[in-house]
Amino acid sequence: MQFTPTPSEVERSVPRIIEQLPPDEILVRITGLEEFNFRSHAHSRHQLVYILSGTLHIEVEGISHFVTDRHLVWIPRGVAHRLSSNNRRISLLTSYFCMDGIEGDAFAVYRTDELVAGNLRYISSCSAISRGRNPELHAFAVSFFRLLPQLCPKASFPTQPFIVPRDSRLRPVLEYVRANLGRDLSIGQVAAHFGFSVRNLTRMFTDSGIRFVHYLNYHRVVRAIELLADGAMNIEQTAYEVGFNSPGSFSRVFKQVTGESPSAYLRHG
Incomplete structure (x- = not known):
């Protein structure tokens, strides 16, 4: 039915x-x-x-x-x-x-x-x-x-998974990162926001098998793909919306994560 x-x-x-x-x-x-x-x-x-x-x-x-x-x-x-x-x-x-x-x-x-x-x-x-x-x-x-x-071959990206951390202290940190992708985030700024030292927060990420920069860039690219799929923004607008300081840096990270440039990704869409 x-x-x-x-x-x-x-x-x-x-x-x-x-x-x-x-x-x-x-x-x-x-x-x-x-x-x-x-x-x-x-x-x-x-x-x-x-x-x-x-x-x-x-x-x-x-x-x-x-x-x-x-x-x-x-x-x-x-x-x-x-x-x-x-x-x-x-x-x-x-x-x-x-x-x-x-x-x-x-x-x-x-x-x-x-x-x-x-x-x-x-x-x-x-x-x-x-x-x-x-x-x-x-x-x-x-x-x-x-x-x-x-x-069908199994997909790599865009399915790249992150394990939900067992450390309950890290979960609000990850939620904060996902909610503030458009800001100029650094591990120092995030650590200060939650009252952690950079060393302690880095250890929490490491113990969960996550690198802060990889997590941040991955979710910025994910959000960029969502915006591009909606068709409301072009590539340059999307780059700034998700927190990159230039379309060039956005394209470089996008290719590192997905294996292709934003323009190539759109052509295949």
Whole structure:
């Protein structure tokens, strides 16, 4: 079955609908959402999320992932996950299904090509995918889902994860950094804001496997991608908005993080 709900309707209805479906039915939906934040949840079906447009934040097992359009997210059944987006609008193609003995039985993010995207759109265009009503289509969809780990390479950036720190003192620090990306931040300024010495704050970052500059630059680039995806700013405006002192330094860091320049990234979008 297929429907187009609002964010609040999604959060309320999907878990209930999923659990009521017979095992041989695939639930497919396309959602066009504004900014949303779904609390952590799990269900008894595998979930595929293809980002048609916009960007998506996914937290799984204490690790935060950032996924852009044209990427495919595989969430195995029973795995708790939290979804959110900061874009003005995001469009998702989501499938829920039952399948045993699959190779991709672990959370993963994949890059896609036109062949994969076209098949996902074809599957999503059908009003119902049931083994009883649509045996050929059901068999095709299940076989296609089973082959996805072989068809799609795993993504590197933009999914580069950061582990949620166990040290509770560091969590408000990271939230402060994410909330103030446009400011001229330094570890000294942040340490002073929270009453830490630079040495102690540096040790807290190190013990959590995070470098302050890497964390700051990564989230500046993430925010830049969100702004560019919304189309409200050009590259130069975006560079200053996320805290870089020049478009040149923005382009240099953007390429270090993503592997390509902002202009090349936009051309591929």
